[in-house]
Amino acid sequence: MNTPISGLPLLLASSLKIAIMFGVVMLTVAYTTLAERRISAFIQDRLGPNRVGPFGLLQPIADGLKNLVKEEALPGTASKFYFMLGPMLAMVPALVTFAVVPFAAPLPTPWGVVDMIIADVPIGLLYILALSSLGVYGIVIGGWASNNKYAFLGALRASAQMVSYEVALGLSLIVVIMMAGNVTLTEIIWQQQQLGFWFAFPLSLGFILFVVSAFAETNRLPFDMPEAESELITGFHTEYSAMKFSMFFIAEYAHMLTAAALMATLFFGGWDLPGSWDDAFWYQGELIRGFDATGAPIAAAPALWKTLLTFAGFAVKTGFFLVLYIWVRWTLPRFRYDQVMTLGWKIMLPTALAYVMVVSATILVLDQVGVSRFTHGLVLTVISGICTVAFVFFLDRGRIIGGAAAVKNRPGTVVLTPPSQGVIVGEGASK
Amino acid sequence: MAVTTRLIQRPDSGRISYLRAAFKGMAITLRHMLSPKTVTQQYPEEQTELSPRWRGTHRMEVHADGRPKCVACGLCPTVCPANCIRLVGGEDDQGNRYPIVYEIDEFRCIFCGMCQEVCPVEAIHVGRDFENAEYTRDRFVYDLDRLMEQDHPTTLLWDPSDPASE
Numbered sequence: 358m359n360t361p362i363s364g365l366p367l368l369l370a371s372s373l374k375i376a377i378m379f380g381v382v383m384l385t386v387a388y389t390t391l392a393e394r395r396i397s398a399f400i401q402d403r404l405g406p407n408r409v410g411p412f413g414l415l416q417p418i419a420d421g422l423k424n425l426v427k428e429e430a431l432p433g434t435a436s437k438f439y440f441m442l443g444p445m446l447a448m449v450p451a452l453v454t455f456a457v458v459p460f461a462a463p464l465p466t467p468w469g470v471v472d473m474i475i476a477d478v479p480i481g482l483l484y485i486l487a488l489s490s491l492g493v494y495g496i497v498i499g500g501w502a503s504n505n506k507y508a509f510l511g512a513l514r515a516s517a518q519m520v521s522y523e524v525a526l527g528l529s530l531i532v533v534i535m536m537a538g539n540v541t542l543t544e545i546i547w548q549q550q551q552l553g554f555w556f557a558f559p560l561s562l563g564f565i566l567f568v569v570s571a572f573a574e575t576n577r578l579p580f581d582m583p584e585a586e587s588e589l590i591t592g593f594h595t596e597y598s599a600m601k602f603s604m605f606f607i608a609e610y611a612h613m614l615t616a617a618a619l620m621a622t623l624f625f626g627g628w629d630l631p632g633s634w635d636d637a638f639w640y641q642g643e644l645i646r647g648f649d650a651t652g653a654p655i656a657a658a659p660a661l662w663k664t665l666l667t668f669a670g671f672a673v674k675t676g677f678f679l680v681l682y683i684w685v686r687w688t689l690p691r692f693r694y695d696q697v698m699t700l701g702w703k704i705m706l707p708t709a710l711a712y713v714m715v716v717s718a719t720i721l722v723l724d725q726v727g728v729s730r731f732t733h734g735l736v737l738t739v740i741s742g743i744c745t746v747a748f749v750f751f752l753d754r755g756r757i758i759g760g761a762a763a764v765k766n767r768p769g770t771v772v773l774t775p776p777s778q779g780v781i782v783g784e785g786a787s788k
Numbered sequence: 789m790a791v792t793t794r795l796i797q798r799p800d801s802g803r804i805s806y807l808r809a810a811f812k813g814m815a816i817t818l819r820h821m822l823s824p825k826t827v828t829q830q831y832p833e834e835q836t837e838l839s840p841r842w843r844g845t846h847r848m849e850v851h852a853d854g855r856p857k858c859v860a861c862g863l864c865p866t867v868c869p870a871n872c873i874r875l876v877g878g879e880d881d882q883g884n885r886y887p888i889v890y891e892i893d894e895f896r897c898i899f900c901g902m903c904q905e906v907c908p909v910e911a912i913h914v915g916r917d918f919e920n921a922e923y924t925r926d927r928f929v930y931d932l933d934r935l936m937e938q939d940h941p942t943t944l945l946w947d948p949s950d951p952a953s954e
Contacts (some may be wrong), residue, residue, distance in 0.1 A: 399821045404828040688817045689810055749807045 359644040359659065362469030375456075378475055382455055385679075388609040393683050402685045405668040420603075427599035433632065435596060437753050442605035443499025450485035450491040451611035457481045458618045459543050461628050461668035462635050463644060465659040470644055473628070473664060474543065481541040482530060486523075487620065489574065492612060493519040496583055499605070500593030511592025514694065515576065515583035521701035522580075527673035528709035529566035530610045532716045533623050536560065536737075546627040547638040551647065552734045557624040557650075559737035562712050562744040564624045568681075571616040572707060573697070576609065578686040582697055617678035618671075625674050628667035712744060840944040843899045844917040846892050846930065847938035849910060856936055857911035860885045864903035864912055872929035873903060890932040894920065901943065913942040 362370055391406070391413065398405025407413040414539040431437065461473035478484055493515055500512025533556055534540055539549040549555050557564045573580040584592040595604045621627060629635065636646045646657035691698065719740050723733050821863025829836065838844075849857045869918045876889040917940035922928060930938075 396821060398828075399826075400817045402820055402823075402825060402827050404830075662915050684814060684817060684821070685810075688813045 358464065359375075359470045359656065361639065361642075361644075362466065362471050366466070366468035370468075371475070372464070374471075374473075374475050378455065378460070379452070382452060382611060382614060384608075385614055386607050387421065389613065389679055389683075390420070390606070391417050391611050392680070393686075396680065396683045397687045400684075403493065424600050424603040429601060430596075430598045432503060432505070432596045434504040436504065439498050439502035440596075441601075443495050443502055444601045444608070445495070446498055447492055447495025447608035448604045448611070450488040450495075451608040451615065454485050454488045454610075454615045455618065456483050458615070458622055459544055459546060459627055460618075461664045463637050463657075464661045464664040469606075470659055472543070473668070477541060479541055479544055481543075482534065482545075482623075483540055485615070486527065486530070489615065490519060490523055491613065492608065495605075495608065496593045499597065499637050500583075503593075503596035505596050507589045507591075508593050508595045511583040511585065511589050511595070514585070514589075515593060518573060518576070518580065518582050518697060518701070521698060522570040522705070525566055525701060525705035525709045526570035528576055528706070528713055529563045529570060529714050530623070532560050532563040533719060535713075537719060542622055542627065543638065545623060546629055547636070549626045550629050550633065550636040550638075551730065553731050554734060554735070554738075555624060555626040555629070559734045559741055560624065560716065561738070562708075562740045562748055563716070564620075565745060566705060566709050566712065567624065568620060571620065572682070572685065573701065575612040575616050575682075577613065577682055579689040579692050581691060582694060582695060585691065587691075613679060613682050614675070617675045617682065620678045621671060621674035627674075628671040630667060630670045635667050640650065708748060715740065715744060838916045840916070842916045842918075842947065843901045843914040843943050844940070845894055845915055845920055845938065846897075846903070846935055847913050847915050847940065847942060848890070848932065848935035849913065850936050851862070856887060856890070856932060857909050858887045858890060859888075859909055859911070860887045861908060863906045867902045867906045869900060870896045870898045870903065887932060890935065892930045892935065894928045894930055895925070904943070915940045915942050918940075 394416075395405040395407075395413065395550065405413065409415040409419045456475040458477055459472070459474035459477070464471045464473055468524065496515040497512045500508040500515070503509070533545065536552075536556060536559065539545065539548075540641040545556075552559075572578075576583050579783045582592075583589075584594075587590075589595070594602055597605060633647060637644055639645075639661055640654055643654060644657045645654040647655050649655055716737065719737055720733075723736060728736070793905055818933060842888075860875060862875060862877065865871075865873040865875045872893040874889060874891040874893075877885050878888040879885050899914060904913050912935075915938060917938075920928075
């Protein structure tokens with residue numbers, strides 16, 4: 358008989374979980390920065406930082422120490438209060454969003470079963486959406502308070518981009534909520550365990566839309582408009598130095614970590630591993646593994662090794678998406694600003710809307726017909742697969758990148774006029 | 789002046805698929821990520837091989853008894869285009885000229901190697917060396933003792949097997 362932990366042990370267990378997860382998140386963030394530098398180096402046939410410690414493993418610590426002892430420059434014309442507030446506002450939401458992400462199967466202890474989630478709030482996904490969009494305030498306030506035109510432009514772009522992609526992000530999550538019937542992340546994982554396969558298959562286009570808008574939400578390339586080194590120096594954090602800069606940096610990577618954990622949780626089963634041996638869910642006060650043929654619940658048997666193994670599974674999935682972030686960053690060039698807006702409003706939004714319609718219609722029809730859960734998922738997989746192929750192979754043709762690619766091929770000669778007139782006339786480059 | 793150029797062939801907009809191109813690009817970066825080939829030189833451990841004619845900081849050749857070979861003829865400060873050599877000559881009891889002061893300001897030096905070319909007794913040389921970092925600026929004025937202590941190879945502007953360039 359599994360009972361949830363309560364009383365003083367609950368308090369202790371929760372404090373311990375918060376302390377450990379905070380440490381794990383900060384450590385992961387630190388080592389993601391190292392991974393970013395190493396992987397980018399490997400992609401460019403370099404070695405990257407390998408001097409501090411074995412394989413450069415102590416590099417994040419050296420960076421952190423350097424940023425702690427560096428001089429903090431406070432621009433004379435900056436608004437001091439908001440200049441200080443910016444990095445804090447960026448960092449705190451980035452760290453607290455991780456609280457509602459379940460990271461392993463429940464752990465049995467002598468005092469009761471401990472859920473491997475810091476706070477299983479009933480509004481799970483909504484809480485994440487709310488707090489992750491708070492992150493843009495740190496960027497906007499920091500950029501505006503710097504009293505620097507580049508920082509200000511970066512902040513403006515950040516807010517416009519966040520608003521644009523929040524819409525597509527929310528719509529791509531609606532299909533997940535429709536499948537799971539709930540917004541708590543524990544239940545979303547449970548529904549994936551019950552379905553027999555992860556939501557990435559029945560909701561494949563939703564997954565692609567979520568990944569793209571999550572990239573935009575976390576300001577990562579190809580969407581790093583707020584930073585845009587080549588145009589805006591470093592955008593919103595141009596005036597920041599030392600630890601305040603570092604806090605923006607930590608915030609960006611913490612957002613990445615949360616987004617990667619969400620991709621793993623919402624579409625790849627979170628801590629769930631293949632097979633039903635690890636399934637666990639609180640159903641009417643009891644920890645169950647599933648239902649038998651008559652509909653009676655089967656009690657789950659939580660174990661330490663299951664917790665550890667599922668945590669490893671969660672870490673691998675999240676790690677993969679973190680590497681994907683880095684991988685994409687060092688592959689794709691940055692979009693132009695108008696391309697970002699076009700992609701957000703003219704492609705992502707209509708596609709997400711249409712996809713929500715398709716999925717909800719399919720679910721409605723399947724519910725009316727009354728098929729088994731497995732068939733339900735299978736039909737959705739086929740329909741989503743068709744949508745994905747259509748999106749990847751046909752719908753995005755010629756719509757995502759405009760500009761140079763829109764120019765028709767014409768044999769052209771470039772006439773260099775004498776310097777006095779100083780114009781280069783390119784026949785082929787016109788239009 | 790009309791210049792004919794080759795226009796970069798771009799496919800029509802209707803035939804471009806951004807996502808597929810992105811996947812193709814990611815395949816290329818993945819290949820590079822996994823391949824062990826790097827172009828990085830692990831500097832302090834792996835040294836660049838300098839050209840035999842590399843001209844770096846100077847060294848002064850010494851006789852077997854430890855005296856500098858320099859005879860204080862005054863040719864090198866005269867020929868030096870950067871005027872970075874300071875030489876005060878002296879004469880001992882046997883009438884041999886020797887340098888009392890011989891200083892080279894390596895900051896002013898342009899490493900043309902003319903001091904080495906002009907030297908009648910093959911005493912001053914530019915060397916194959918580039919690791920010259922110091923903690924203070926005044927350490928860059930090399931005095932006679934410092935020049936005699938330098939032990940890096942000399943440039944092949946001067947051929948050791950043919951010292952008089954015959």
